[in-house]
Amino acid sequence: xxxxxxxxxxxxxxxxxxxxxxxxxxxxxxxxxxxxxxxxxxxxxxxxxxxxxxxxxxxxxxxxxxxxxxxxxxxxxxxxxxxxxxxxxxxxxxxxxxxxxxxxxxxxxxxxxxxxxxxxxxxxxxxxxxxxxxxxxxxxxxxxxxxxxxxxxxxxxxxxxxxxxxxxxxxxxxxxxxxxxxxxxxxxxxxxxxxxxxxxxxxxxxxxxxxxx
Amino acid sequence: xxxxxxxxxxxxxxxxxxxxxxxxxxxxxxxxxxxxxxxxxxxxxxxxxxxxxxxxxxxxxxxxxxxxxxxxxxxxxxxxxxxxxxxxxxxxxxxxxxxxxxxxxxxxxxxxxxxxxxxxxxxxxxxxxxxxxxxxxxxxxxxxxxxxxxxxxxxxxxxxxxxxxxxxxxxxxxxxxxxxxxxxxxxxxxxxxxxxxxxxxxxxxxxxxxxxx
DNA sequence: ATGGCACCGATTGTTCAACAATAATAGCCG
DNA sequence: CGGCTATTATTGTTGAACAATCGGTGCCAT
Numbered sequence: 001x002x003x004x005x006x007x008x009x010x011x012x013x014x015x016x017x018x019x020x021x022x023x024x025x026x027x028x029x030x031x032x033x034x035x036x037x038x039x040x041x042x043x044x045x046x047x048x049x050x051x052x053x054x055x056x057x058x059x060x061x062x063x064x065x066x067x068x069x070x071x072x073x074x075x076x077x078x079x080x081x082x083x084x085x086x087x088x089x090x091x092x093x094x095x096x097x098x099x100x101x102x103x104x105x106x107x108x109x110x111x112x113x114x115x116x117x118x119x120x121x122x123x124x125x126x127x128x129x130x131x132x133x134x135x136x137x138x139x140x141x142x143x144x145x146x147x148x149x150x151x152x153x154x155x156x157x158x159x160x161x162x163x164x165x166x167x168x169x170x171x172x173x174x175x176x177x178x179x180x181x182x183x184x185x186x187x188x189x190x191x192x193x194x195x196x197x198x199x200x201x202x203x204x205x206x207x208x209x210x211x212x213x
Numbered sequence: 214x215x216x217x218x219x220x221x222x223x224x225x226x227x228x229x230x231x232x233x234x235x236x237x238x239x240x241x242x243x244x245x246x247x248x249x250x251x252x253x254x255x256x257x258x259x260x261x262x263x264x265x266x267x268x269x270x271x272x273x274x275x276x277x278x279x280x281x282x283x284x285x286x287x288x289x290x291x292x293x294x295x296x297x298x299x300x301x302x303x304x305x306x307x308x309x310x311x312x313x314x315x316x317x318x319x320x321x322x323x324x325x326x327x328x329x330x331x332x333x334x335x336x337x338x339x340x341x342x343x344x345x346x347x348x349x350x351x352x353x354x355x356x357x358x359x360x361x362x363x364x365x366x367x368x369x370x371x372x373x374x375x376x377x378x379x380x381x382x383x384x385x386x387x388x389x390x391x392x393x394x395x396x397x398x399x400x401x402x403x404x405x406x407x408x409x410x411x412x413x414x415x416x417x418x419x420x421x422x423x424x425x426x
Numbered sequence: 427a428t429g430g431c432a433c434c435g436a437t438t439g440t441t442c443a444a445c446a447a448t449a450a451t452a453g454c455c456g
Numbered sequence: 457c458g459g460c461t462a463t464t465a466t467t468g469t470t471g472a473a474c475a476a477t478c479g480g481t482g483c484c485a486t
Contacts, residue, residue, distance in 0.1 A: 040438095041471090044254075054353075060438085062438080083301075138289050140361060210477075242465095252441045254441075275450090
């Protein structure tokens, strides 16, 4: 049964992102390998990949645990986002295929918002920003964003107040898309800067509130 | 003999970057494991990490080979650099510790240039840009740059004309540092934009010249 | 009781040997 | 000479084994 590896990595990745293993959870090689029906060695290869992506944390001789991003991580993630996303939007063409993905993400967000399905709202929000990055046509920047978006999802899982985290940004996504199409990239980039500052503040606020009970 | 893994990954990484295995070289698990004195399984874990970093390419059932970046990769690498480096410089503080590293890299480059030690000139150039990215104080952006800088070194190895690639930029580094200190980040960022465009053109020119004999 | 210390158990780190699955190659046939 | 098949070398994966390390347990001395 070869080629399990990539599938295994992706499966694990999805399950972690979906919150099946809470952030901070220790992942035992033996029990997890048994549970997944693979050998320890194969599982360890997947671990190395996920650790490199920042989804799990590896401490020598103490195994791996699901990453649990702290305040410093969130700050850094948003810093990176502010470097990449507004620039991608500013230089992006309205004719770029990713614009369709942006529009779909906006609509998906609106639909899910109405259904009060916060988790899906969060997914749609991420898809929206993913599409923004895709405007840059840069595989390496897309990979960076994929990784930090996954980490951010873990941070969201820690907070576990999806409505407050995701709901406010659906209308902002719509507005941002319209600004981009009607006023062009630079105007949208400026708007996105504020957007990201607000988003960061929202996440950090929820974080510190957590720490204080 | 535990904990070999991280050491092994770093050792392999250094040897690849240093050109011990030419870009495109196929890395056989059996022979390389024997050569390095580790087991296949351990080596495979290191492979997974390096593949994730883009240093080696993994094709299922065909093994791994040292990455050999093509024109598209170089273009993308420079695109990513233009997203990150000028912004880091624009927002960077002259009091940041990384400025010392920038200065050291400039001086190292000048010394090596005089000695006509092109390889060291290249290393100093990379250290200079690494320091620029460090201005952003972002571990994730630093990691991105570390990876694409490594890939770029592989591209340089393919070209193998280190003088043309590295020598012209020593004086530019000095000038850029002075602009940053005397005129501030935004002015330096603008200068760096042109710098990177020129650098990209240099690399791409050498590339296409390669293809034509 | 308490603080430090040696031991013990559980887990990770690593190796080895084996087999399955695949891709490239070589050789065969038409 | 081109296409098909068989061979072969390599990767993919497994299971078992042992070494090394970490954390905790319980003992001992104060």
